Amino acid sequence: MSDVGKNIIRARENGAKVVGCFPLYPPLELLHSFGLIPLVLWDLKEQVHTLKESDRHLQPFTCSVARRITEFVLSTEGSLFDGFLMYNACDTLRNMPEIITRGLEERGLSRPFLKFHVPMTPARQTDSTGYFAGRIRELIIEIENAFGVRFSSERFLASVRLYNAIKKLSLEMENLVAEGRMSYGDFSLLIGKGFFMTPEDYLSALDGAAEKAKSNPAKNISGGRKIIVSGILPPPDALCSIIENAGLRVVGNDVASQARSYAYVPREVGDPVSYYTDFYRNHHPCTTLLYSSDERLTLLTGLIEKKNAQGLIFIGEKFCEYEYLEMPFIMKTLKQKYIAMLQLEIATDDHEHVEAFRTRIEAFSELIG
Amino acid sequence: MAEEKDKTKGFMKSESGRRLTQILTKDYLDLHQRAGEGAFVVWVAIIVPAELFYGFDNVVFAVPESHAALSAAKGVGMLQCEKAEHNGYSMDICSYARIDIGTAMSGGQDSPTFGLPRPHLLVSNNNNCSLLVKWFDVYHREWNVPHFILDIPFCYEMQKETDLKYIVTQFHDLIRTIETLSGQKFNIDKVQEALRNSSGAAKQYKRFIDCAVHRPSGITAFDSFVQMAPLLTSRGRPEIVDHFRKLAEETEEKIRSGEFPLPEERYRLFWDSIAPWHQLRKMSSRLADLHANIIAASYTSCLGSIEGSYEFIQEYENGNPLESLARMQNFSVCPYGMELRFKAMSWAARHYGIDGFVFASNRSCKVYSVMQMDLQKRISEELKIPSVMIDVDHADVRKYSEENAFLRMEALLENIDAGRARPII
Ligand code: SF4
Numbered sequence: 108m109s110d111v112g113k114n115i116i117r118a119r120e121n122g123a124k125v126v127g128c129f130p131l132y133p134p135l136e137l138l139h140s141f142g143l144i145p146l147v148l149w150d151l152k153e154q155v156h157t158l159k160e161s162d163r164h165l166q167p168f169t170c171s172v173a174r175r176i177t178e179f180v181l182s183t184e185g186s187l188f189d190g191f192l193m194y195n196a197c198d199t200l201r202n203m204p205e206i207i208t209r210g211l212e213e214r215g216l217s218r219p220f221l222k223f224h225v226p227m228t229p230a231r232q233t234d235s236t237g238y239f240a241g242r243i244r245e246l247i248i249e250i251e252n253a254f255g256v257r258f259s260s261e262r263f264l265a266s267v268r269l270y271n272a273i274k275k276l277s278l279e280m281e282n283l284v285a286e287g288r289m290s291y292g293d294f295s296l297l298i299g300k301g302f303f304m305t306p307e308d309y310l311s312a313l314d315g316a317a318e319k320a321k322s323n324p325a326k327n328i329s330g331g332r333k334i335i336v337s338g339i340l341p342p343p344d345a346l347c348s349i350i351e352n353a354g355l356r357v358v359g360n361d362v363a364s365q366a367r368s369y370a371y372v373p374r375e376v377g378d379p380v381s382y383y384t385d386f387y388r389n390h391h392p393c394t395t396l397l398y399s400s401d402e403r404l405t406l407l408t409g410l411i412e413k414k415n416a417q418g419l420i421f422i423g424e425k426f427c428e429y430e431y432l433e434m435p436f437i438m439k440t441l442k443q444k445y446i447a448m449l450q451l452e453i454a455t456d457d458h459e460h461v462e463a464f465r466t467r468i469e470a471f472s473e474l475i476g
Numbered sequence: 477m478a479e480e481k482d483k484t485k486g487f488m489k490s491e492s493g494r495r496l497t498q499i500l501t502k503d504y505l506d507l508h509q510r511a512g513e514g515a516f517v518v519w520v521a522i523i524v525p526a527e528l529f530y531g532f533d534n535v536v537f538a539v540p541e542s543h544a545a546l547s548a549a550k551g552v553g554m555l556q557c558e559k560a561e562h563n564g565y566s567m568d569i570c571s572y573a574r575i576d577i578g579t580a581m582s583g584g585q586d587s588p589t590f591g592l593p594r595p596h597l598l599v600s601n602n603n604n605c606s607l608l609v610k611w612f613d614v615y616h617r618e619w620n621v622p623h624f625i626l627d628i629p630f631c632y633e634m635q636k637e638t639d640l641k642y643i644v645t646q647f648h649d650l651i652r653t654i655e656t657l658s659g660q661k662f663n664i665d666k667v668q669e670a671l672r673n674s675s676g677a678a679k680q681y682k683r684f685i686d687c688a689v690h691r692p693s694g695i696t697a698f699d700s701f702v703q704m705a706p707l708l709t710s711r712g713r714p715e716i717v718d719h720f721r722k723l724a725e726e727t728e729e730k731i732r733s734g735e736f737p738l739p740e741e742r743y744r745l746f747w748d749s750i751a752p753w754h755q756l757r758k759m760s761s762r763l764a765d766l767h768a769n770i771i772a773a774s775y776t777s778c779l780g781s782i783e784g785s786y787e788f789i790q791e792y793e794n795g796n797p798l799e800s801l802a803r804m805q806n807f808s809v810c811p812y813g814m815e816l817r818f819k820a821m822s823w824a825a826r827h828y829g830i831d832g833f834v835f836a837s838n839r840s841c842k843v844y845s846v847m848q849m850d851l852q853k854r855i856s857e858e859l860k861i862p863s864v865m866i867d868v869d870h871a872d873v874r875k876y877s878e879e880n881a882f883l884r885m886e887a888l889l890e891n892i893d894a895g896r897a898r899p900i901i
């Protein structure tokens with residue numbers, strides 16, 4: 108059994124209710140404030156090694172994220188969840204609540220599956236705050252009914268503080284990576300593991316890692332070939348090593364499961380409506396938050412300038428049409444600004460075959476060197 | 477004019493077919509002409525309530541998805557896809573999007589309609605598919621054209637009142653946006669009139685697709701694939717009501733006089749996907765040789781329906797047009813979930829006496845395809861109707877193998893025969 112499976116079992120033995128959430132930006136603080144343990148089901152490559160269950164429900168032209176979530180949840184480990192929460196994202200994921208519910212029912216399991224709509228209208232176009240407030244209030248009632256729990260504003264504020272502390276520490280660690288005190292590969296591994304820990308455990312793991320990194324000497328502060336990494340998922344671990352061994356240093360990222368998740372730290376308030384209005388409206392731009400993706404290019408160019416990066420590596424997710432449709436314009440614009448780019452595409456089973464990318468990465472490193 | 481049987485089987489040429497060509501040709505010519513004369517041009521996704529634009533004196537709309545379908549049916553789909561791919565757009569993107577991007581990037585070259593006039597505003601929505609928002613974002617960024625995103629909550633259950641109100645608010649914002657950008661004043665009465673016309677056309681269209689109830693069927697789904705175009709591109713106009721009334725009358729008359737696309741029909745099939753635009757004649761003709769007729773499709777349930785329904789439900793006479801348009805936001809099958817699609821398909825299976833289902837798994841269209849494996853299981857377990865899954869890209873012929881598809885469809889027919897031979901216990 109994977110670490111995740113063990114974590115879930117341990118938590119449940121202690122009486123906790125575990126809620127599997129996706130995609131990446133669910134209202135974790137809210138779930139946590141009810142005494143539930145929310146786990147973001149993302150980047151499951153370490154946990155999922157076959158796609159037997161997923162292949163019974165999803166065609167092979169769906170992205171690795173959707174296939175692994177399905178596999179994980181429908182495997183024995185996944186059935187240990189007490190419930191699920193999903194908010195609207197892409198055309199693939201919106202089918203998942205019914206597919207997963209049906210898959211669990213085939214196993215004789217019935218679990219609440221909460222669905223939550225985040226408005227996708229740009230603020231300059233439509234004022235969706237009233238509608239959104241209604242959705243948050245509705246969600247609170249649904250959580251209360253599904254798990255037999257009661258909302259408390261004080262507990263919510265405490266949860267907000269906890270998650271904000273994680274965000275702040277993640278940002279700090281990103282800088283330690285940029286300074287060369289910690290490898291990007293180790294950083295990615297830690298952030299990935301964090302999805303399957305309780306926030307309390309995660310915060311202490313981050314704290315420990317940050318302390319250790321601070322005592323490491325800073326490498327190549329003035330030299331080294333600085334790059335930014337962008338994509339839905341971070342590069343697979345082996346690819347991180349190839350990137351770093353090629354003399355490239357990741358000085359910043361625009362990865363959905365990394366910077367996009369922790370870069371914006373909302374104001375700490377005890378009212379979920381105000382908190383999540385701020386959280387989603389001012390979120391770090393992401394291709395999945397339709398109203399924000401205009402900002403992505405501005406953000407990327409700003410990040411490149413701020414971090415003094417010499418190039419950018421895009422980690423494309425095979426079959427992610429969102430990224431596919433954004434990328435050509437971004438590439439074109441960055442090219443006009445003479446920013447070197449390398450676009451890689453990772454498919455579900457590419458994690459074992461990343462060696463194929465080595466030559467391209469080494470050539471890229473030489474190009475910007 | 478006398479009827480002539482087309483060279484290929486399973487497809488009838490009719491007076492209404494000729495009228496359809498005239499309507500579409502005139503529509504595209506008018507669109508270019510009015511745009512050239514200074515009309516405010518809006519590009520819309522098919523679900524966007526185009527009736528709203530009739531509330532303005534000089535606003536015209538174009539539907540890139542319909543243009544892409546037409547391009548694929550006219551055999552230039554692959555060519556336009558390749559142009560998009562050369563510009564960096566992945567071959568795994570929806571083929572409608574690639575056709576449209578390819579067309580736009582080559583200034584309308586090779587398009588059967590000389591492309592579409594440049595828009596002043598793009599209006600997309602995210603319930604039919606959210607890929608479309610990204611697709612329109614391409615033009616928004618490349619051409620610096622404003623993009624209005626209608627955020628329509630996906631339906632796992634029947635549309636909620638709160639969602640309907642949220643949609644109406646966005647319609648008001650859209651109207652205001654057009655007023656500001658075009659300098660024109662909005663008149664809701666004209667929208668009411670357009671909505672009555674759309675509703676009337678949809679009612680007549682449903683009468684036409686209901687000709688499939690007869691045995692043998694009075695139509696093939698391929699007829700309905702072709703005929704549904706004006707429901708999307710010419711919505712709101714009175715002549716469309718007239719066209720669909722004549723189409724229904726003509727088809728009913730043929731049934732009365734014993735004329736059928738496939739008189740020797742042995743298998744009545746249901747199609748779950750977008751039309752295979754590059755295969756319309758080939759597929760219908762080859763199926764006809766096997767005495768099989770795809771008589772109905774989830775794709776053509778279309779305007780007049782709501783989530784979970786195949787039948788005509790949304791008749792508009794009076795009332796608040798914006799609320800009525802908001803209620804219609806789930807008329808195609810993509811904006812709602814598996815439970816509701818199963819409900820609509822179960823109704824259709826009973827209503828049309830379906831012998832078998834063809835699930836066309838389409839890697840181009842995730843919204844249509846991703847639930848199909850479970851849907852197929854439900855159809856066979858709960859409705860006890862045999863089915864098959866084939867791979868078809870609706871507009872990119874490179875991702876389709878005729879032999880593989882027919883191998884499976886022939887197996888489906890054998891399966892139906894085997895079921896018929898089995899004694900009923
Ligand atoms: S990677 Fe892309 S396609 Fe996959 S779940 Fe995320 S947004 Fe959807």
Ligand code: SF4
Nearest residue numbers: 570572605607840841
């Ligand atoms: S993905 Fe499907 S629904 Fe969306 S535009 Fe393409 S064909 Fe249409």
